[in-house]
Amino acid sequence: MTPDTTGGEITIASNDDVVRVRQLVRTAAAAAGLSLVDQTKIVTAASELARNTLIHGGGGSARVESAARAGRRPGVRITFTDDGPGIPDVDQALTEGWTSGGGLGLGLPGARRLVDEFELRTEPGAGTTVTVTKWPR
Amino acid sequence: MDRVPILKIGAVLLVSIQIDLEDQTVLALQEDLADRITRTGARGVIIDITAVDVVDSFIGRMFATIAAMSRLMDAETVVVGMRPAVAITLVELGLSLGGVRTALDLEKGMRLLGVAVPGADGR
Numbered sequence: 001m002t003p004d005t006t007g008g009e010i011t012i013a014s015n016d017d018v019v020r021v022r023q024l025v026r027t028a029a030a031a032a033g034l035s036l037v038d039q040t041k042i043v044t045a046a047s048e049l050a051r052n053t054l055i056h057g058g059g060g061s062a063r064v065e066s067a068a069r070a071g072r073r074p075g076v077r078i079t080f081t082d083d084g085p086g087i088p089d090v091d092q093a094l095t096e097g098w099t100s101g102g103g104l105g106l107g108l109p110g111a112r113r114l115v116d117e118f119e120l121r122t123e124p125g126a127g128t129t130v131t132v133t134k135w136p137r
Numbered sequence: 138m139d140r141v142p143i144l145k146i147g148a149v150l151l152v153s154i155q156i157d158l159e160d161q162t163v164l165a166l167q168e169d170l171a172d173r174i175t176r177t178g179a180r181g182v183i184i185d186i187t188a189v190d191v192v193d194s195f196i197g198r199m200f201a202t203i204a205a206m207s208r209l210m211d212a213e214t215v216v217v218g219m220r221p222a223v224a225i226t227l228v229e230l231g232l233s234l235g236g237v238r239t240a241l242d243l244e245k246g247m248r249l250l251g252v253a254v255p256g257a258d259g260r
C-alpha cells in the first residue's frame with residue numbers, strides 16, 4: 001500500500017504529537033503543490049493550533065485532508081478538535097497579545113494570518129474546533 | 138525526548154539544530170545552554186538553524202530567551218542560517234525577534250562574535 005500523502009488523522013496527547021502534526025501537514029502541503037513559503041506558513045499555523053489543542057484543550061485530534069474547490073486545484077485543510085473547556089470570548093482570544101496565561105497570545109491571531117481560511121467554533125464546556133485551509137496559488 | 142548537542146569551539150558554544158524540535162527539547166536546550174555558559178565562561182553562542190524548516194512561536198521565543206539569558210551571563214547570542222520562508226512566516230506570525238542578533242550563515246555569525254574562522258582567509 002502506498003502511504004497516503006494527502007491526509008490522515010493524528011491524536012494530540014503529547015508534545016511529540018505536535019511534531020507529528022507538523023510532519024503530516026508538511027507532506028500534505030507539498031503534495032498539494034503549495035509553494036515553499038505557503039508550506040511553511042500552513043505548517044507553522046498547524047503547530048500553533050496543535051499546541052493550543054494540547055495545552056488549552058487538554059488534548060484532541062488533528063485531521064488533515066484535501067480541500068476541493070470548483071474549477072481549481074485542491075488545497076490543504078486541517079481540523080483541530082478538542083473536548084476541552086472551550087473559549088468563553090472568541091474576539092478576545094483572537095486579539096493579538098491576549099493570553100489566559102503563560103503564552104504571548106500569538107498563536108490564534110498568528111495562525112489566522114498565515115492561512116487563507118480560518119474558522120473557529122467553540123462553546124464553553126463543549127470544546128473547540130478550529131478549521132484552516134490553504135490553497136495553492 | 139531528544140537532546141540537542143552543544144559543541145564548544147574556543148570561547149563559543151555552537152548549537153546546530155538538526156532535529157524536529159518538540160517543546161520539551163526546546164526547554165531542555167535552554168537549561169543546558171545556561172549551564173554550559175556558566176561552566177565554560179563562553180563569550181558567545183551560535184544557534185545554527187540552517188536545517189530547520191519551521192520556527193513557530195515556541196521555538197522563536199527560545200531564541201529570544203537564550204539571547205536575553207546569555208546577555209545576563211556576559212555572552213552574546215547569534216542565530217544563523219534562517220531560511221527565507223521561515224523569516225517571512227515569522228514576521229507574518231507576529232514574532233519579529235527584535236532583540237535577537239542574526240547572521241546569514243555560520244561564518245558570518247562567527248565573525249560577528251569576533252571569532253577567527255578556521256580555513257577562511259584573513260580578509
Ligand SMILES: Nc1ncnc2c1ncn2[C@@H]1O[C@H](COP(=O)(O)OP(=O)(O)OP(=O)(O)O)[C@@H](O)[C@H]1O
Nearest residue numbers: 052056057086093099100103104105106107108128
Ligand atoms: N483549543 C482551545 N481550547 C480552549 N481555549 C483555547 C484554545 N485555543 C486557544 N484558547 C484560548 O485562547 C487564548 C489565546 O490563544 P493563543 O494561541 O493566541 O495564545 P496562547 O496559546 O495563550 O499563547 P501563545 O500561543 O502565544 O503561546 C489562550 O490563552 C486560551 O485561553
Ligand SMILES: [Mg+2]
Nearest residue numbers: 052103107108
Ligand atoms: Mg497558543
